[in-house]
Amino acid sequence: xxxxxxxxxxxxxxxxxxxxxxxxxxxxxxxxxxxxxxxxxxxxxxxxxxxxxxxxxxxxxxxxxxxxxxxxxxxxxxxxxxxxxxxxxxxxxxxxxxxxxxxxxxxxxxxxxxxxxxxxxxxxxxxxxxxxxxxxxxxxx
Amino acid sequence: xxxxxxxxxxxxxxxxxxxxxxxxxxxxxxxxxxxxxxxxxxxxxxxxxxxxxxxxxxxxxxxxxxxxxxxxxxxxxxxxxxxxxxxxxxxxxxxxxxxxxxxxxxxxxxxxxxxxxxxxxxxxxxxxxxxxxxxxxxxxxxxxxxxxxxxxxxxxxxxxxxxxxxxxxxxxxxxxxxxxxxxxxxxxxxxxxxxxxxxxxxxxxxxxxxxxxxxxxxxxxxxxxxxxxxxxxxxxxxxxxxxxxxxxxxxxxxxxxxxxxxxxxxxxxxxxxxxxxxxxxxxxxxxxxxxxxxxxxxxxxxxxxxxxxxxxxxxxxxxxxxxxxxxxxxxxxxxxxxxxxxxxxxxxxxxxxxxxxxxxxxxxxxxxxxxxxx
Numbered sequence: 001x002x003x004x005x006x007x008x009x010x011x012x013x014x015x016x017x018x019x020x021x022x023x024x025x026x027x028x029x030x031x032x033x034x035x036x037x038x039x040x041x042x043x044x045x046x047x048x049x050x051x052x053x054x055x056x057x058x059x060x061x062x063x064x065x066x067x068x069x070x071x072x073x074x075x076x077x078x079x080x081x082x083x084x085x086x087x088x089x090x091x092x093x094x095x096x097x098x099x100x101x102x103x104x105x106x107x108x109x110x111x112x113x114x115x116x117x118x119x120x121x122x123x124x125x126x127x128x129x130x131x132x133x134x135x136x137x138x139x140x141x
Numbered sequence: 142x143x144x145x146x147x148x149x150x151x152x153x154x155x156x157x158x159x160x161x162x163x164x165x166x167x168x169x170x171x172x173x174x175x176x177x178x179x180x181x182x183x184x185x186x187x188x189x190x191x192x193x194x195x196x197x198x199x200x201x202x203x204x205x206x207x208x209x210x211x212x213x214x215x216x217x218x219x220x221x222x223x224x225x226x227x228x229x230x231x232x233x234x235x236x237x238x239x240x241x242x243x244x245x246x247x248x249x250x251x252x253x254x255x256x257x258x259x260x261x262x263x264x265x266x267x268x269x270x271x272x273x274x275x276x277x278x279x280x281x282x283x284x285x286x287x288x289x290x291x292x293x294x295x296x297x298x299x300x301x302x303x304x305x306x307x308x309x310x311x312x313x314x315x316x317x318x319x320x321x322x323x324x325x326x327x328x329x330x331x332x333x334x335x336x337x338x339x340x341x342x343x344x345x346x347x348x349x350x351x352x353x354x355x356x357x358x359x360x361x362x363x364x365x366x367x368x369x370x371x372x373x374x375x376x377x378x379x380x381x382x383x384x385x386x387x388x389x390x391x392x393x394x395x396x397x398x399x400x401x402x403x404x405x406x407x408x409x410x411x412x413x414x415x416x417x418x419x420x421x422x423x424x425x426x427x428x429x430x431x432x433x434x435x436x437x438x439x440x441x442x443x444x445x446x447x448x449x450x451x452x453x454x455x456x457x458x459x460x461x462x463x464x465x466x467x468x469x470x471x472x473x474x475x476x477x478x479x480x481x482x483x484x485x486x487x488x489x490x491x492x493x494x495x496x497x498x499x500x501x502x503x504x505x506x507x508x509x510x511x512x513x514x515x
Contacts, residue, residue, distance in 0.1 A: 049451035080505035097382040
């Protein structure tokens, strides 16, 4: 909740849906906060939970995975596996009482430019409320 | 009702007799079991290791029921069968969790179950390496067997053994009745669970009958173990909640990766964490230092353990090797069993229960886990 805190969000976006959705948001000249660092992946199921952990422990204030809506995956079923992995990681975070709020999985299709802008705005606001990631300044990481 | 086979000899002697019979009659070509290696001098200690034996004379020193797990036999079997299934049958004597580990590895295409006679026992747990190496085992062993007979917990065992609730094997062909069996010293009682097991037992000298396993004492034992398990969990609970406590607990880690190397479920030949992928380049050090003002070297300790949790906790069979090999006594196995229990509940999965059950992360339902999407 520190004043002027600008969160850094690492986003893993699937090439076929969310990344294209981000493009659409851009070409439609929609306004959304510049706090996301987008990383394009071929499919959201390319994202190993270790990627998310790395981002979290290296100090990303929040991590976002964007993929196609269930049923619309370019590779037929990739995003179903992603959902299981995120469920597992969130479960582990809950057991260890880490911030599950710093992890988010959202389905954004290529035609949902406004939704992309909305998700990013929402998530940035939310992360601002939680404050900076405490892992950022730990030495014994 | 399951079939019971009784041999009029103490449990271990009877089992060794059965193994010898299998080899002599040519029903199996080999036997994998724990074998004791006597030290050449009196001052040294004997060792106990898994060995593959093809001649029955070599079984003279076999101790198939010895309460020690020098390595997880699941990974050893995977080494034997990873390239192709066994061409000729072998009999294997192993602990219930080792079978579960092997089943998990078979699911990951790291081994084959064909031509294998799995002999297991209801398991009272295994000694910690510390105790085995530093104490007089000849004096300690009678205490162990007394505890097994009387359904007691026994404190020299691995902590996760005392908190293990899967002490009955799931997929063994033959189960030797140990836990709660008062006649251990007089007869060897074997439950024949499968037709495969029956095939091998035919022709062996002994008494065959039909009887149901008396579940009541085991239920009592299960309750004891569950209480111990919850106690274990509550003992470590404040060490593992929150980032600060995690950093503190795993801060002792030397980075030897012994836990991962001995883990039967961590089967990758080149672990991602041992590759160059997670090594910091000088420029990464620079960015990290500008953020933190200092960094532990080598870094990424917590990432290694959390990463391993995401890779294998849902399949953790709780054998306890990781804690036992840890040079700085991090309660690794207790943490993994604790986290694994929740993950396994999430997917309604019991690792090693059934070889046809798919690994949770390799299957999906179309409508599930709606709560994780936003």
